[in-house]
Amino acid sequence: MAQRLFRADPSLCVLEMWGEMLSGVGLQTTILICITLRTNWKLEDNVTSNRNNVA
Secondary structure, eight states, X not given: OHHHHTOSOHHHHHHHHHHHHHHHHHHHXXXXXXXXXXXXXXXXXXXXXXXXXXO
């Protein structure tokens, strides 16, 4: 990693940094979409409703 930060051409380093950040955001977005789509929202609603009724 340190070798990539100290290259002779700083513009390549900046491009790599942006590419890595965009890749990370894309991966994080993909994971969150998968979690959201797999969630059983009716079950979550029932659990929350039961929790509110107990209190």
